[in-house]
Amino acid sequence: MKLSKFIFITLILLSSFECKKKEVPESNFEKDVLNSVFIEIVDSIYMDRRIITPPPPPRFNEKTNKVDTTGHHKELKEYWHYQDSIKNDRTRILIGVYDTITKISPLETEMIQKEIDLSGYKYDTLKEAEEYTFNLKPFKNNKKFHFEKASEYPHEKDWNLNDISNSFIPVGTVFISRIQFDKTKTKGILTAGASCGGGKCGRGFLIIIENKAGKWNVKKVIHTWVS
Secondary structure (H helix, E strand, C coil), X not given: CCHHHHHXXXXXXXXXXXXXXXXXXXXXHHHHHHHHHHHHHHHHHCCCCCCCCCCCCCEEECCCXXXXXXXXXXXXXXXXXXXXXXXXCCCCEXXXXXEEEECCCHHHHHHHCCCCCHHHCEECCCCCCCCEECCCHXXXXXXXXXXXXXXXXXXXXXXXXXCCCCCCCCCEXXXXXXXXXXXXXXXXXXXXXXXXXCCCCCEEEEEEEEEECCEEEEEEEEEEEEC
């Protein structure tokens, strides 16, 4: 083989290798998009068990068969003072994340079809599996939230919502689904859920995301279910 021909073939192979190297696999595209909107989603839907309890009602006096408002004003004042202290607290908020990212469930699909036409949306291909584990490391230095795997703590149904001073368990949990994209890959939909624990509160959402000027953002959050 002539040297010039060998050099030409080598250059072609190297060029081909570089092109393949620069390509972004579809699954990585989906993960990158989810990473870019994750904080915005959490900030829109998370629930805080410390402030979920409603204001204390006045007591009912069984002897007089009347509502007893004695001391109720003080209780309300303390309640609202505590609520404000939590809202103004700049300590990072501990959130438990269910880090297995799966497809939108059939039940949720039925719900969101009432809100949006799904025919133009589809999942990217994941070669390894239909689900993947969400990596929380990119968010370890987030100023507002401190994320940990929900599996690191007792199951949220066992949390005591009356123990509001317990800082060793998250204030709530979140989960998110895989993303379905439109044909142009400039719009996407996914579902998400949030809970404050105790088995008494939970909410589900349809999240619509959009890429404008090269940046992904949450366009709309639609409340789909409550438990």
